[in-house]
Amino acid sequence: MTISEIVKDILSKAEIKNIFFVACGGSRAACWPAKFFLETEAKHMATTLFTSNEFVHATPVSCNDHSIVVACSLRGTPETVEALRVGRERGAYTVAFTGDPAFLGDPDYALARAGKYMVPYRNSDKLSCLEGNSVKLFQFAVELLHQAEGYSGYQDVQKGLTVLDDVIAAARQKAGPLAQKFVNAYERKDTIYVIGSGPSFGTAYAFSICSLMEISWIHSPTVHAGEYFHGPFETTGPDLPVLLLKNEGATRALDERADRFLAQYDGGHQVLDAQELCMDAIPEKVRGYFNGFVLGSVLSDYLNLLGKARRHDRSVRRYMWQVAY
Amino acid sequence: MTISEIVKDILSKAEIKNIFFVACGGSRAACWPAKFFLETEAKHMATTLFTSNEFVHATPVSCNDHSIVVACSLRGTPETVEALRVGRERGAYTVAFTGDPAFLGDPDYALARAGKYMVPYRNSDKLSCLEGNSVKLFQFAVELLHQAEGYSGYQDVQKGLTVLDDVIAAARQKAGPLAQKFVNAYERKDTIYVIGSGPSFGTAYAFSICSLMEISWIHSPTVHAGEYFHGPFETTGPDLPVLLLKNEGATRALDERADRFLAQYDGGHQVLDAQELCMDAIPEKVRGYFNGFVLGSVLSDYLNLLGKARRHDRSVRRYMWQVAY
Numbered sequence: 001m002t003i004s005e006i007v008k009d010i011l012s013k014a015e016i017k018n019i020f021f022v023a024c025g026g027s028r029a030a031c032w033p034a035k036f037f038l039e040t041e042a043k044h045m046a047t048t049l050f051t052s053n054e055f056v057h058a059t060p061v062s063c064n065d066h067s068i069v070v071a072c073s074l075r076g077t078p079e080t081v082e083a084l085r086v087g088r089e090r091g092a093y094t095v096a097f098t099g100d101p102a103f104l105g106d107p108d109y110a111l112a113r114a115g116k117y118m119v120p121y122r123n124s125d126k127l128s129c130l131e132g133n134s135v136k137l138f139q140f141a142v143e144l145l146h147q148a149e150g151y152s153g154y155q156d157v158q159k160g161l162t163v164l165d166d167v168i169a170a171a172r173q174k175a176g177p178l179a180q181k182f183v184n185a186y187e188r189k190d191t192i193y194v195i196g197s198g199p200s201f202g203t204a205y206a207f208s209i210c211s212l213m214e215i216s217w218i219h220s221p222t223v224h225a226g227e228y229f230h231g232p233f234e235t236t237g238p239d240l241p242v243l244l245l246k247n248e249g250a251t252r253a254l255d256e257r258a259d260r261f262l263a264q265y266d267g268g269h270q271v272l273d274a275q276e277l278c279m280d281a282i283p284e285k286v287r288g289y290f291n292g293f294v295l296g297s298v299l300s301d302y303l304n305l306l307g308k309a310r311r312h313d314r315s316v317r318r319y320m321w322q323v324a325y
Numbered sequence: 326m327t328i329s330e331i332v333k334d335i336l337s338k339a340e341i342k343n344i345f346f347v348a349c350g351g352s353r354a355a356c357w358p359a360k361f362f363l364e365t366e367a368k369h370m371a372t373t374l375f376t377s378n379e380f381v382h383a384t385p386v387s388c389n390d391h392s393i394v395v396a397c398s399l400r401g402t403p404e405t406v407e408a409l410r411v412g413r414e415r416g417a418y419t420v421a422f423t424g425d426p427a428f429l430g431d432p433d434y435a436l437a438r439a440g441k442y443m444v445p446y447r448n449s450d451k452l453s454c455l456e457g458n459s460v461k462l463f464q465f466a467v468e469l470l471h472q473a474e475g476y477s478g479y480q481d482v483q484k485g486l487t488v489l490d491d492v493i494a495a496a497r498q499k500a501g502p503l504a505q506k507f508v509n510a511y512e513r514k515d516t517i518y519v520i521g522s523g524p525s526f527g528t529a530y531a532f533s534i535c536s537l538m539e540i541s542w543i544h545s546p547t548v549h550a551g552e553y554f555h556g557p558f559e560t561t562g563p564d565l566p567v568l569l570l571k572n573e574g575a576t577r578a579l580d581e582r583a584d585r586f587l588a589q590y591d592g593g594h595q596v597l598d599a600q601e602l603c604m605d606a607i608p609e610k611v612r613g614y615f616n617g618f619v620l621g622s623v624l625s626d627y628l629n630l631l632g633k634a635r636r637h638d639r640s641v642r643r644y645m646w647q648v649a650y
Contacts, residue, residue, distance in 0.1 A: 018371065025555025039373065040385050046343065046371030048364065051551035058523050058575040060365050079551070191516060191544050198383050209556035213546070217560050219516050221538070221546045226376035226404070229650055230350025231534035234643055235542050250383040261650050318559055325554055325586050 003136065006117045007143040010093045014066055016148060018046040020092070021137075022055045022083040023072040026210045030134040031072055032202020033292040034141035040250075043149050052083040065091035070140065072133055074099035074123070076110030084114040095140070097121060097133055125300055128165050129293055135161070138289070156283035160290055163281040167290075168297045171277035175298040179305050182243065182270045187309040192218055192241040193232070195258055197225035198251030200274070200291040203299065207243070211303040215314050225254040233261060239268035245295055248274040249288025272298065328461065331442045332468040335418045339391055341473060343371040345417070346462075347380045347408040348397040351535045355459040356397055357527020358617040359466035365575075368474050377408040390416035395465065397458055399424035399448070401435030409439040420465070422446060422458055450625055453490050454618055460486070463614070481608035485615055488606045492615075493622045496602035500623045504630050507568065507595045512634040517543055517566040518557070520583055522550035523576030525599070525616040528624065532568070536628040540639050550579040558586065564593035570620055573599040574613025597623065 001009065010016065019038060021031040031049055038047040048060070052071070056079060063069065069087030073080040076098065088094045096115030099105020103122040112118040119140070122131045129135050139161070146154040186192055192212055196204025205222045212220035223232045225244075236242070242262060246255040252275075262269040274291045277298065282290050307314045319325060326334065335341065344363060346356040356374055363372040373385070377396070381404060388394065394412030398405040401423065413419045421440030424430025428447040437443040444465070447456045454460050464486070471479040511517055517537055521529025530547045537545035548557045550569075561567070567587060571580040577600075587594040599616050602623065607615050632639045644650060 025552060028552070028555070040383055043386055046387075051549055051555075053551040053579050054523060054549070054576055057578055058365055061368055062371075077555075193544075198379060208546070209548075209552065214556035214559040219518075219544060219546060219560055221533070221544060223534075224376055224379070226378040227350060227353070227534065229645075230353070230376075230402075231539035233650070234539040234645060235544055236644070251379055253382055254378050257650075261644075265644070319561070319586075319590070320554075320559060325558070325582075 003140050004143050007147050017066040019068045021049045021070050022052045024052050024077050027072040029202045029206035034137040036199045037289050038141045053079040055083045063090045067092035070095045072097040073111050076106040081110050081114045153286045156286040160282040171294050179302045183305045183309045186241045189241040192220050194243050195223045195225050196245040197254045200245045200247050200295050203292045203296045207299050225258045228258050236265050242269040244271050246273040247291045328465050329468050332472050342391040344393045346374045346395050347377045349377050349402050352397040354527045354531035359462040361524045362614050363466045378404040380408045388415045392417035395420045397422040398436050401431040406435050406439045478611045481611040485607040496619050504627045508630045508634045511566045514566040517545050519568050520548045520550050521570040522579045525570045525572050525620050528617045528621045532624050550583045553583050561590050567594040569596050571598040572616045
């Protein structure tokens with residue numbers, strides 16, 4: 001079934017009142033654009049994003065046969081499989097976004113078997129981003145809103161998706177020197193802050209916990225640009241390593257405020273600005289929802305360059321997939 | 326009006342479909358127990374917690390005359406005042422939790438004037454915790470759920486509140502040596518991770534961004550115990566400074582898993598375990614919702630001891646209240 005058919009099938013059976021996204025780590029971050037979109041645009045449906053094991057152990061009373069539980073995991077993370085099973089037990093409609101077994105995914109289909117519906121995905125810098133988890137989750141969210149409530153930006157989103165690969169290719173080209181500048185400045189640092197907001201807060205979180213902490217073994221507080229001024233900014237000083245993601249769209253004002261402060265009191269902070277990343281081809285009305293895809297793709301190049309500079313291969317792990325945990 | 330009367334008044338006028346908590350930094354963290362409670366227990370009401378300025382710039386479509394916007398700020402943080410104004414403009418019922426002007430609060434009543442209803446509070450280690458923002462916000466959430474949907478744990482929560490000050494006093498006494506151990510181990514560290522989950526994730530966040538980053542100028546990634554294994558654990562090694570908060574209740578399994586891993590691969594991590602903090606007097610059915618109040622009060626002593634050891638007065642700031650931002 002296509003994403004559109006899955007949504008249609010669910011809505012033919014129930015009035016949906018809430019959507020729970022359940023996933024871990026990078027997969028959880030991949031849910032962010034979908035979650036942010038629904039949280040902002042839905043009139044009648046509530047949206048929550050859980051790390052899977054919290055959903056398992058503190059399942060909301062409101063998860064029932066008017067709910068959709070959307071789970072995402074490349075290779076069937078056990079607690080994500082369990083979260084989907086719990087959702088199904090509660091009577092919710094369960095959708096498994098999981099790695100295509102033909103492409104580095106889960107050969108056991110563990111997550112797919114736990115869910116009623118399945119959407120396979122393939123994440124790779126070398127494939128269209130439309131094949132990846134984050135865009136597919138977003139498409140699901142947009143389809144759901146459009147079919148359930150009607151969404152006036154629906155056609156604009158489709159236009160945006162059509163040009164997204166080209167936008168990303170141009171953005172990566174344009175940001176190449178910025179990535180090199182970031183790496184030159186920070187390759188020897190042991191702590192790097194990442195600041196984001198709104199649609200790209202999930203991207204900031206993913207860069208912190210996956211690219212920096214997991215893959216590069218660099219400490220990384222993730223700071224919301226709106227929260228920065230209510231605590232975290234007190235550690236700022238000349239040349240504190242900070243990567244600031246600036247959104248195109250609604251919450252840009254928050255990012256700009258952080259940028260102004262950092263320009264005055266840090267001076268060495270690095271800025272990745274979505275407004276400089278060739279996003280004009282995406283219709284303005286919905287452009288903000290695409291921040292995460294564009295910034296995230298560019299940051300993948302940051303990570304690759306950082307790994308080369310630190311001579312730290314991005315596949316090396318101390319614990320993940322190496323020991324029992 | 327009492328909290329109960331405010332809830333009654335709102336429910337006499339509208340069927341409430343969603344609650345938005347809007348606040349910044351420590352005040353945002355103070356909303357966590359209320360937010361976690363409603364998110365877990367409410368059948369028909371959706372709950373979201375925003376940092377105020379994101380609510381201002383990316384206001385959800387679903388905020389309308391079936392909504393409550395609950396704002397919290399000691400002294401009328403401008404973006405929190407603005408968030409409440411935006412909520413009111415959308416037709417939402419607005420409730421301002423703000424510092425009692427007679428007690429270190431906002432003499433201008435800026436937040437109170439922006440809201441339809443007002444709940445004054447007084448935060449101090451020397452007063453009953455029932456006077457503070459976090460418990461009052463939680464009481465509001467419990468009243469709302471009970472009056473709107475009926476809540477079977479309502480009487481148990483009241484019993485818990487009755488004994489809470491005694492529990493906290495006993496917990497602080499008992500945790501004194503742990504606080505000293507934490508300070509002895511970490512007073513010279515420049516990075517301390519804080520791990521929490523479920524009801525106490527807000528407490529972990531507050532300790533990171535307020536106690537460590539803002540007040541002590543120590544870098545501090547906040548890590549969810551469920552997310553720890555999906556990225557952040559890769560920086561763990563012998564003697565990485567980590568403070569792990571262990572909950573009493575639903576998500577304890579997540580905290581225990583992190584504890585086991587840290588015991589094996591860190592060894593120097595510090596544990597603050599709510600199960601050791603005299604919470605037995607709180608009825609078991611609702612005990613989990615009290616984790617944040619008990620852990621948070623104990624951590625205030627951690628902060629005081631840390632400040633003394635580092636000769637860093639907890640009132641000193643570089644930027645907050647010192648410069649324009």
